[in-house]
Amino acid sequence: FIASRQADGGTEIAGALALAMGLPAIPQRLRQLVFITDGAVGNEADIYQSIAAADSAARLFMVGIGDAPNRAFLRRAAELGHGVATVIESTAAIDSDLSALFRQIDTPQLTDLQIDWPSNAESYPRQLPDLYAGEPLWLTTRLDPGAKAISSTLGVKATSASGGLKLTLPLAHATAANGLAKIWARRKIQSLEDGLTLGADAEQVRNQVLATALTHHLVSRYTSFVAVEKVLRRDDQAALVRADFANPAPADAIAFGNTALGWRAQLLYGL
Structure with missing residues (x-):
């Protein structure tokens, strides 16, 4: 199918993405979209807004191809679409990279993550992504310096394949760094x-x-x-000394004065 297409235009993502994300939802099914692109678009803001306004139950996975894919766009689009971004560095890595991506898609570990931070916490990213097999979840959080120390445990709520899930993570071994x-x-x-x-x-x-x-x-x-x-x-106290230096000239060059006759006439007179 792809080989039969005639690509004679730019990277028109918006229309295709809106069509895919606007498909009717299927009960008890999680819509997962894999979008393959180089990310060379000029209307990134419009696309971001379209993804953010789309069905939050869908998951968008961005696959970057080409010599120089727009990694920033791929990352942001995947974040807004609750998915992950993958960049294929070379044609030799297509099978391994896509196989790894589809293994992640097949095995979402936790979705709809919520963390019970104290009310004064400032945590990023604001929108928590889903947790997939082999994909770590990195969060950075800052507590108000004047607030009391965080408790020894941290509560996490999420949805797993078996239903709702509540976890309590110990923080006793946390150390400063x-x-x-x-x-x-x-x-x-x-x-x-x-x-x-x-x-x-x-x-x-x-x-x-x-x-x-x-x-x-x-x-x-x-x-x-x-x-x-x-x-x-x-040294600031050292005396200044003035010295005259000849203008630099190429090696083996003969210097002639700048007179009205020019250097050719001087050369003839010298000969």
């Missing part, structure tokens, strides 16, 4: 910038990104690092 604050800040900045595609106020996002990036010394779309070289060239 350097760099966690920066990891959390990066996830927050990513979440804020992603919000721009869904209509968040640009000025508010800019102010929050600036505050977070400056506090944690991170690069963002509004901040950057500037390197200032501090090298002692001479």
